[in-house]
Amino acid sequence: AQSVTQLDSHVSVSEGTPVLLRCNYSSSYSPSLFWYVQHPNKGLQLLLKYTSAATLVKGINGFEAEFKKSETSFHLTKPSAHMSDAAEYFCVVSYGGSQGNLIFGKGTKLSVKP
Amino acid sequence: DAGVIQSPRHEVTEMGQEVTLRCKPISGHNSLFWYRQTMMRGLELLIYFNNNVPIDDSGMPEDRFSAKMPNASFSTLKIQPSEPRDSAVYFCASSFSGPRETQYFGPGTRLLVL
Numbered sequence A: 001a002q003s004v005t006q007l008d009s010h011v012s013v014s015e016g017t018p019v020l021l022r023c024n025y026s027s028s029y030s031p032s033l034f035w036y037v038q039h040p041n042k043g044l045q046l047l048l049k050y051t052s053a054a055t056l057v058k059g060i061n062g063f064e065a066e067f068k069k070s071e072t073s074f075h076l077t078k079p080s081a082h083m084s085d086a087a088e089y090f091c092v093v094s095y096g097g098s099q100g101n102l103i104f105g106k107g108t109k110l111s112v113k114p
Numbered sequence B: 001d002a003g004v005i006q007s008p009r010h011e012v013t014e015m016g017q018e019v020t021l022r023c024k025p026i027s028g029h030n031s032l033f034w035y036r037q038t039m040m041r042g043l044e045l046l047i048y049f050n051n052n053v054p055i056d057d058s059g060m061p062e063d064r065f066s067a068k069m070p071n072a073s074f075s076t077l078k079i080q081p082s083e084p085r086d087s088a089v090y091f092c093a094s095s096f097s098g099p100r101e102t103q104y105f106g107p108g109t110r111l112l113v114l
Helices: none
Strands: A004-006 A010-014 A019-021 A023-025 A032-038 A044-050 A056-058 A064-068 A073-078 A087-094 A102-104 A108-113 B005-007 B010-013 B019-024 B031-038 B042-050 B053-056 B065-071 B074-079 B088-095 B109-113
Touching (some): A023 A032, B019 B088, B019 B109, B042 B065, B074 B088
Parallel strands (some): B010 B109
Antiparallel strands (some): A019 A073, A032 A044, A056 A064, A064 A073, B031 B088, B088 B109
16 A cells, blocks of 8 residues: 655754755555655645656755655655754655545654743 | 645544635645545545546545545645544645645644534
8 A cells, every 4th residue: 555654743953954854665556756845724735746757856945855765765855954954844755646545744843942 | 826725724623513614725736635634644635636636545534534526726625523532733835736746735724522
């Protein structure tokens, strides 16, 4: 069965230090991969997506993610955390075409300390 | 564009009552998704429409839940009768063409069933 695993439910960093949020997926087909962010009491917003083009994907707010097929990973990184980055982050995998099969990770809550 | 519009934003009802949640997708988008988010289960896809036709409703919890999309600009999610365990935040999202495209989320409806 297809699956996506976010390895950390909670990550805490200090402002100005790097951010690493980990995501692994099961691999049966060529997936589309997404990272979404959810700020408190808000809907989800797309950070970036991978759809079989460049393996290093740049998103909004300085985030980027690298698709590594050999490791079935799509980790999200940012060189320097900002207080406004505190939110919950979801790794999402889509297999198949118009028939759907969208799978959300459990989410990683990012805390940023001053 | 106003983005995805959901109403009501908050709903408090008593067990056994009918609840209707509404969604207006972004104009020009032909795919619409309903999600439920709880602390226990995270974010779950309930149903997905493409061109107003339900494509995948495998996430709909039980017969008490029903969703319709009578036209390209409107969808409803109905719960009848409601139960306390239905308390959650319900999100609607739309995309240009299917789950592999970027989904734009509404602000959500926070439902509390007493």
